[in-house]
Amino acid sequence: xxxxxxxxxxxxxxxxAILDRGRIRVGITTFYPWAMPDxxxxxxxxxxxxxxxxxxxxxVELEFVPAAYEKLNTALKNNRFDVMIAGTSTTTWRNxxxxxxxxxxxxxxxxxxxxxxxxxxxxTDDLNKSDVVVLRSGLEGANTAKRLYPRAQDTLIxxxxxxxxxxxxxxxxxxxxxxxxxxxxMLQYPDLFYVPPALxxxxxxQAGISxxxxxxxxxxxxxxxxxxxxxxxxLEARWHYWSKTTEWFDRVENxxxxxx
Amino acid sequence: xxxxxxNELAASSVVEEIKKLGALRVGMWSFHPWAMKDKxxxxxxxxxxxxxxxxxxxxVELELVPTPYADLISExxxxxxxxxxxxxxITPERNLEINFSIPYKRVGVGILVxxxxxxxxxxxxxxxxxxxKLVRRGAAVAKNIWRDYFPEAQDQQHEDDARCLQAxxxxxxxAIISNDPKPHFALMQxxxxxxxxxDLHPIxxxRVGVGxxxxxxxxxxxxxNWIDQRYKDGWLKERSxxxxxxxxxxxxxxxxxxxxxxxxx
Numbered sequence: 135x136x137x138x139x140x141x142x143x144x145x146x147x148x149x150x151a152i153l154d155r156g157r158i159r160v161g162i163t164t165f166y167p168w169a170m171p172d173x174x175x176x177x178x179x180x181x182x183x184x185x186x187x188x189x190x191x192x193x194v195e196l197e198f199v200p201a202a203y204e205k206l207n208t209a210l211k212n213n214r215f216d217v218m219i220a221g222t223s224t225t226t227w228r229n230x231x232x233x234x235x236x237x238x239x240x241x242x243x244x245x246x247x248x249x250x251x252x253x254x255x256x257x258t259d260d261l262n263k264s265d266v267v268v269l270r271s272g273l274e275g276a277n278t279a280k281r282l283y284p285r286a287q288d289t290l291i292x293x294x295x296x297x298x299x300x301x302x303x304x305x306x307x308x309x310x311x312x313x314x315x316x317x318x319x320m321l322q323y324p325d326l327f328y329v330p331p332a333l334x335x336x337x338x339x340q341a342g343i344s345x346x347x348x349x350x351x352x353x354x355x356x357x358x359x360x361x362x363x364x365x366x367x368x369l370e371a372r373w374h375y376w377s378k379t380t381e382w383f384d385r386v387e388n389x390x391x392x393x394x
Numbered sequence: 395x396x397x398x399x400x401n402e403l404a405a406s407s408v409v410e411e412i413k414k415l416g417a418l419r420v421g422m423w424s425f426h427p428w429a430m431k432d433k434x435x436x437x438x439x440x441x442x443x444x445x446x447x448x449x450x451x452x453x454v455e456l457e458l459v460p461t462p463y464a465d466l467i468s469e470x471x472x473x474x475x476x477x478x479x480x481x482x483x484i485t486p487e488r489n490l491e492i493n494f495s496i497p498y499k500r501v502g503v504g505i506l507v508x509x510x511x512x513x514x515x516x517x518x519x520x521x522x523x524x525x526x527k528l529v530r531r532g533a534a535v536a537k538n539i540w541r542d543y544f545p546e547a548q549d550q551q552h553e554d555d556a557r558c559l560q561a562x563x564x565x566x567x568x569a570i571i572s573n574d575p576k577p578h579f580a581l582m583q584x585x586x587x588x589x590x591x592x593d594l595h596p597i598x599x600x601r602v603g604v605g606x607x608x609x610x611x612x613x614x615x616x617x618x619n620w621i622d623q624r625y626k627d628g629w630l631k632e633r634s635x636x637x638x639x640x641x642x643x644x645x646x647x648x649x650x651x652x653x654x655x656x657x658x659x
Contacts, residue, residue: 148400229616229619230413233616234619240626337627348611349404
């Protein structure tokens, strides 16, 4: 290969690198039911389905590179993996660091409360009181909390199971959580929990695949790949399986939707 | 080194320039109700809200760079500011010069008819006749609407919107071809003098995007995702409705071209 051609080749970014290697390295992070180990320790979940299908369609091997949620951006920028399929919401602060494709899921943020508080917590006004404790398990809900119920005691507990337990124990009033948590806990315990219809959803978020900046070709490839699987219904079918059914509950241990 | 070309492209992106400078420099020009001076001389309007929120979400300062409309594209290319946020419609001609984000606003273009013609003028065919006089503000405004839909009608042009509206009030013209929100505000204030029909308003839409320099995929990705987010959370619609559907802001400006003589407001 001449050096000019080489420059041109390398200018086209991570896509030829993946094909050349015959393997795509996908950054993921543990996040039920997006990416979690099954009883044999194999990764399963919605993000895992997407990564698996992507590798299949590209006809390359798949390698997962798990990273802590807070380290995902840096790991991507440091080339520890090729793309990041980690269910991260498309936000401007993240987009200043990395590029993000069109969404592979639009998911809602909802409020879960105790069945005992049905009629008491029904609207954002009911949350916006200084004696109300609203939990969230992810960092990205902070702005929403500030905007919609600034007076409430916004409390971060990074464990979903603990959040659900606190609602049952009455130590917190509401759990601000991203889909599909509200749907799944209601499928499992309709008598214990309550999702006020007016607070389902309170915000819509979307998640896309993140890639390194300066690489227009991978964005074009992934955006069109997503368009294809949005059109053929595959993305929705997989999201339905993980977010609206309990069929996969048997496959995992430490399921935050099955309370001890 | 496989990463070098990519790194170079990323490093040359305006996104890095904005982060480094700690400020978003926006090229814009006065255009009611998109960008206008309030009574104290401060810029307000839909575009100003968009630019302000963008800078806020980026975590940087906002610098508005007022630039005559005709010079916006050349000044963007010269690097005078980072992006254009100035109500410029996405057209293939402009897109040969600069890149556009996905639209952050859709603008209806249509016909506002003099009340005395109600019942006689309600569809496009009623206006595409040699005896019909259509008025527009200047040769450039809605030129394609006149050419594509009403080539048989007489084309009148006036310097400003007030004069166009007056021509219809005085019976010198049958109707005005105009961009939103003018027809809306005229109708709100003088329902006795004007009307619209679903067939005549809007006839078409044009779309407005953020203008950016070419060769910058990172900037496109960032602005597109920002616009998509602000659509999904309802913020863009809320701001657009405030400036285009309500008269709440009328008190904040002098020389409001939408404020009509003889109106109740």
